[in-house]
Amino acid sequence: MMGLCWTAQAHEGTPHDTLAAGSDQLALEVDEAEAIGSAEVLQKIHANNLAEIDMGQMIMDRGNSEDLRKYGRILVRDHLIMDGMVNIVAKGLGVELDGASVNDDVAGFKESLIEMNEMLAATTSDEEFRAMLRAMAIESHQAALDLLRRAEKGAPDLSLRLLAKTSDPVISRHLQLAKEI
Template sequence: MRLSHSCGMAAATALLALATATATPATAATPGGKDTNFLQAIHQSNLAEIAAGQDARTHATTACVKRVAAVLVRDHTKLDAQGRMLARNKGVSLPAAPTAAQQRQLAAVKAHAGTSAYDPAWLKAQAEGHTQALKLIDNEISSGTDAKVRAAARAARPIVAEHLAMVRGGVCHA
């Protein structure tokens, strides 16, 4: 299983691009509404993925799902730290928690803790969450107006796409 190496390489590449994108003074112009909305929504997506990954590390019934969860926590924590830095440099305030829908989805998965239904429910929720994140990213790449925010989206895309492949069955068959 090339889980750690390929995700690690993709994360390192994305972080390098994000670090370059965030190396601007705090006086940079605030991005337009579309870019601001992207930074806020992707931050909430990262928060949701981190929370779900932490929960799966505790409640998953298979070692594979626990390994995937650890990768998601690691990668989304790194991506979120860089996204927060970019938002701060751009003067964009970020929400403190995932959306209500994301919180409800995690609660629904948590309801299966301790049962054989947990892992399939978690993988399905992660597939849905990563599909939505890719839509956000692709929309930002194609129509965002801030070059640094678009660069960050481009850098994050391969990581999120790899996560989606993992949870759709490319790694675990729960």
């Protein structure tokens, strides 16, 4: 099982406990690229882009150093661009990104992303914010890369495979930057 989940070293009685406990809700189970449909992949990428944009805004607002604020700007810029591409591909494939067509798995995924951003916003110290951000960003970007690479190899639609291929280097860069936080 591949998982998109944010975990951090658990410290009893802290938001880290909730991160670890919530990771099951955020898990993306993708055993084969073919096992996940184009609509679900696009909806999850869209939800992740929106969450990363929100996170980037939060980092720009709360970041106590220029490196954090720069990372926030990069997240906002890149995920806005990628979400524009997702919308184009979705429109071409007739996929609705939000609304009634979103299945329970995608809805739960979106809910978990919102909860994770709320937990990050609730941190009380700069050190806690930075540590939680780093853990969340590394795991989320690694899982996004796993999903993109599976879609690139096995998605039924050429446009989705191309989207995955062009998004890979951007998300790889985000992952590297997250490791440097």
